[in-house]
Amino acid sequence: MPTIKDVSKLAGVSVATVSRYLNKNGYVSKEAAETIAEVIEKLNYRPNNIARSLAGMKTATIGLMVPDILNPFFPELARSIEDAANEYGYTVMLCNTDNDSAKEQKYIDTLIQKQVDGIIISSYTIKPEHLTGLQKQSIPVVLMDNVFSSDSIVSLTVENRQGGELAVQHLLEQGCSKIAHICGPLSITSSRDRTAGFEHACRGTDWFTPSLIGYSDFTVKGGYTAMMDLLALHPNLDGVFASNDLMAAGALKALQETDHKVPQDVKVIGFDGIGLEMLNPELSTIAQPIYKLGKTAMDSLIGLIRKESDIMTDQVFPVTLHAKQSTMN
Amino acid sequence: MPTIKDVSKLAGVSVATVSRYLNKNGYVSKEAAETIAEVIEKLNYRPNNIARSLAGMKTATIGLMVPDILNPFFPELARSIEDAANEYGYTVMLCNTDNDSAKEQKYIDTLIQKQVDGIIISSYTIKPEHLTGLQKQSIPVVLMDNVFSSDSIVSLTVENRQGGELAVQHLLEQGCSKIAHICGPLSITSSRDRTAGFEHACRGTDWFTPSLIGYSDFTVKGGYTAMMDLLALHPNLDGVFASNDLMAAGALKALQETDHKVPQDVKVIGFDGIGLEMLNPELSTIAQPIYKLGKTAMDSLIGLIRKESDIMTDQVFPVTLHAKQSTMN
DNA sequence: ATACGGTGTGTAATCGGTTTCATATAATTT
DNA sequence: AAATTATATGAAACCGATTACACACCGTAT
Incomplete structure (x- = not known):
């Protein structure tokens, strides 16, 4: 493994000049530059990143x-x-x-x-x-x-909050009249915001009740369980907004297993916009960029x-x- | 950010001793070790990894x-x-x-x-x-x-080949009598081996024909398309082995969209063993460890x-x- | 003619560690 | 008592780069 010294020797210049050439700072004459370039090519020299980092430059x-x-x-x-x-x-x-x-x-x-x-x-x-x-x-x-x-x-x-509102709004537009929500960990800010958006959008509707919110953990399994629980409490719900796509996928599965047709009987929307293209039906979502x-x-x-x-x-x-x-x- | 020199000075020993202490090689007296430990604690000294790497040790x-x-x-x-x-x-x-x-x-x-x-x-x-x-x-x-x-x-x-065989064997045991295969890129060794396993297991059966093999690319979409094509050719197939789980998921989707019930009408098995727990029905698979x-x-x-x-x-x-x-x- | 700014280059210090080697002392052997 | 051996330590070289500084040269403005 050739070093900058090898290059400098073979090119007949000092290491400083080679270094300047490498970093394109300071003055280097055309001739020197050419010679150095040739030698580098010939030796297949690559600067040692570790040494570079130590000498004060960044680690990249x-x-x-x-x-x-x-x-x-x-x-x-x-x-x-x-x-x-x-x-x-x-x-x-x-x-x-x-x-x-x-x-x-x-x-x-x-x-x-x-x-x-x-x-x-x-x-x-x-x-x-x-x-x-x-x-x-x-x-x-x-x-x-x-x-x-x-x-x-x-x-x-x-915009987590707006996302939550957007989800509800969309479900309402699609004709839902009783929307449940599967929320993520309350310790997570973005999760809380999505739920806040949901609650805000539901405020004032005649069907909303706090028990329409199921608490879960951002996992498929968690979404599945939460959905099952929600169905037990509210057999007539017709829309679900889950705070992430994985839980939405779990919810979808729970609905299908309990013979609810999605989207005919119940509509489901998630959050994140990860490409879960394998799902059937494919999942609507509030997509993050x-x-x-x-x-x-x-x-x-x-x-x-x-x-x-x-x-x-x-x-x-x-x-x-x-x-x-x-x-x- | 304190250096090994700071430590050595404050501890009243040489950098060599500190280095030996840090790397637990060479001799260091109990007293020296204790002093060094204290100083390190006091200064909250952490060795600089970059320097370490340069000095010939590894980068970890x-x-x-x-x-x-x-x-x-x-x-x-x-x-x-x-x-x-x-x-x-x-x-x-x-x-x-x-x-x-x-x-x-x-x-x-x-x-x-x-x-x-x-x-x-x-x-x-x-x-x-x-x-x-x-x-x-x-x-x-x-x-x-x-x-x-x-x-x-x-x-x-x-054991890709055995995996392919295992998949077919399992489908046969479950009563399948016409098994299709969605294979992955032929440029990939492991993909070819899985297909070889499939072919080997099918050899000698009266139903097998080369057109039961669909060529695809390890993606969900690819699996979906391949399945659609296979269904067009062989409407009466009752089992599918896909060379990875993503394609199997795509196949599953295609089957469901064309009103084939899985597993009643057609059984599906994948390969890899990734946890696609969101699928309904859940996917059988030849799992890699x-x-x-x-x-x-x-x-x-x-x-x-x-x-x-x-x-x-x-x-x-x-x-x-x-x-x-x-x-x- | 003198001074000055722009070019071009090399020497040597530096980054923060590891390690070889020389040296010193204490503990064992012979 | 002398010779080994084990323990303990520090000085200095080294890893491979960057860069401050000194110096030399050239052209041009004063």
Whole structure:
């Protein structure tokens, strides 16, 4: 493995000149540049990133913390972030936290030690005080789905509340007259907001009662169970809004197993917009702009890393209704 | 951020001693150890990983290349690998290659430059010559789902052929008398093997004809289309074996849309064993031991990194039938 | 003719660790 | 008592880059 010294020797210049050539800063004459280029080609020289990092430059690596890579939402997010990272020449370290605060802390420590240039955190559980270590190292952070204001921390969210309202509105438009809701963990801000949207949209209707809300956990199984419970309480419900697509899928399954036809008898809508194309009927959903979220997260992180000043610290993205078979007449 | 020098000064010993203490090699007296420990605690010192790596130690980072993180199989694999990596104190760099050979090459270059200690590659497209760069740097590689013998390259696969046979056998046992097959890309070894298993198991039966095999691409949509085509050719088929679960899910959807009852009219079985619990009926499958595959991949990689000599270069794992509703009477 | 700013280059310090080697002392052997 | 051996430590080289600084050269404005 040739080093910069080998290149400098063979090119008959100093390492400083080679370094300047590599980084395109400082002056390098045309002739020197050409010779260096040839030698690099000949030796198939590649600068050692580790040494580069140590010498004060950045690691060109970012950390990505997600709560659950098995939830299809996060691979989609990861993919968009990775794509964007690649464009900037960055590599992504994947950290699956399992919604476990201790694991989260451990990962943050690791990422600090590995000197990543920035971190994108998607977490339900994280709190401002967990980020003090990062702030001490002034490692930029972009937070997804979890807002708390701070200068060096950018937050990205979607209009969860409006999404909840949108879902109900759509179900009403499709003729539903008794809509149940399967909500996610109440510890999660975005989950609470979606439910708030649901409640707000239901306020004032004559059919609404709190027992139309089932409490669940963002999983297929949880959605299934919640739906079964709701059906027992309200056999005549004709619409369901689940706070994420996985629970909606579970609800769909429960409905089908209990011989409710979807969408004829009951209409179902989820939230997230992950592509669960294998479902029959396909699931209507309030879609998050996942790809754009990832891309923006990376863009903002790069902005923070480069200390650009025009980074919006709190960005809220709109959601859109994707009407599919599960709510169509 | 304190350095080893700060520690050594405050502890009144040399950096060498601190380093020995940190790495638990060489002699360090009890007293020195205690003092150092105190100082480290007091300063909240953490060794700089970059510097460590440069000084010749390893980066404690591995690369994981997967063809498509959106296919649920790979998040599952990634998770098991990450879990195992964590146990060994390693971090994982995620590389999504999109089945794109160029992207693959670029990632390999990047990983070499970042001096990862090893790479786990799950790829359909990779060829031995693509790994020469890695071998030149003697970076250990564990290959999944793609065997080509070599000393420094460990391959992990599953019994794809037997799996194919197992699937047919199961469908026959459940009373099927005309079984179709949706096969995956023929460029993929494991895909070909599954199909070979299918063909072998069908050989000699009076109903088998080559047109019972539909050619597809491992996606839900592909499975859906292939199923539709097969139904047009063979309206009376009563069993389907798809070479992966996503295609099986697509097939299921196609069958349901064309008013075939699963499992009563047609039985469906997939391959992989990803948890598509949202399907109704739930999908029978020939399950790969995904978690174990990931764990073993990591174990083997660590073995290679540590230059242990007892690493099996080619490991083939058994698959198991997971019978669910989609094939039960 | 002198001074100055723009080019171009090399020397050497630096980043924060690991490790070789020399040296010193204490504990065992012979 | 002398010779080993085990224990303990520090000085300094090294890993492979970046970069501050000094210096040299050239053209041009004063």
